Amino acid sequence: MSSSLVPWIDALVSTVIRVSVLLLVVVNGVFVAGILRSRSRDFVDRWTRDVIITDAALVLALIGAPVASTGIGLAVRGWHALVEAPQTAITTPKP
Secondary structure: OHHHHHHHHHHHHHHHHHHHHHHHHHHHHHHHHHHHHHOOHHHHHHHHHHHHHHHHHHHHHHHHHHHHHHHHHHHHHHHHHHHHOOHHHHHOOOO
16 A cells, blocks of 8 residues: 555655745745836735745645655555564463
């Protein structure tokens, strides 16, 4: 099970990172283009808060995905090692 789950999680994290970086560039690029096109203080006041919240969510995804992947990978490998351990080492009492 761990032999197929860990690579899948790694591929998923790679996809999350790529999409997050792409969205970060697109959102900020559109915001800068809007500022340059409108040259309006109202535009900046209206959209800055939303762009900052979106940037924070994307940065959290960039940080959280690898951290979660590492934790899940360690848990899967630990569970796999526990299941594969010899049963005598677990059930035999020491003299």
